[in-house]
Amino acid sequence: MITENRRGHVFELTLNTNEKNTFDEESFAALAKSLASARDDDGIKVVLISAKEGKFFSNGFEPTMFLDKSYEQIHPILAITMESTADLLLYPKPVLCYLNGHALGVGAVLALFCDYRIMLDGKGRIGFPESRIGLNFPTISAYILNELVGPRIARRILFSGLPLKPRDALECGLVDEVVSEEAAPGRIARYCRQFEGMAMESVVGIKRSLVQHRVSLVRQQSKIDQEELARAIASPNGQEGMRSILEARSPVFQ
Secondary structure, eight states, X not given: OEEEEEETTEEEEEEOSSTTOOBOHHHHHHHHHHHHHHHTOTTOOEXXXXXXXXXXXXXXXXXXXXXXXXXXXXXXXXXXXXXXXXXXXXXXXXXXXXXXXXXXXXXXXXXXXXXXXXXXXXXXXXXOOGGGTTOOOOHHHHHHHHHHHXXXXXXXXXXXXXXXXXXXXXXXXXXXXXXXXXXXXXXXXHHHHTTTTSOHHHHHHHHHHHHHHHHHHHHHHHHHHHHHHHHHHHSHHHHHHHHHHHHTSOOOOO
């Protein structure tokens, strides 16, 4: 599901949940467990997240997890989602994400919550399709998106729901770099290498200073985001959106 591999000071996590790398409760729990295992290891200074070779880095939520479920059933399911993504957002060490396939929905949010995003040039796309499947967009995620691309571009991305090509994502600041498949290993290694000889006090101290302003937001907003997203998914339009994903068609909203 999530493969762990340690290479010196680098802790590699490879996503392999299913063909499209969608995330269900078990997947989120596995991500949280993997991150926790490296949190207090002084030998690990940077985490690298990528996907097993294929078309998808992550296609977001597993739709069957929510289909034909009520708010009361969906709300607790989202608890582990909010917890594991918050763990990633506030992780005490740098996290590098290599987008070697499509990153959509919560898959794009995972990338958003990393410190560095390197995207493979080619057919892969990154985007937030919530407006096209009848859902809202969590405030915490919107805050981070605003930080990266600014409010004007964030509005355009979220209300259109359209995925971005690698070069467009780079131009607007959503990703840090776009690389060819041949150049990717070297570029990733270069990002990771900067932390190798760095004192752990610098690694975690600088990371803390960069994310500390987000702590109060996460504490105040996580439960609200959980409640609002659960209501949206449980609504008739949210259920239609989930069903449309499974049936590979455009949704018809009320």
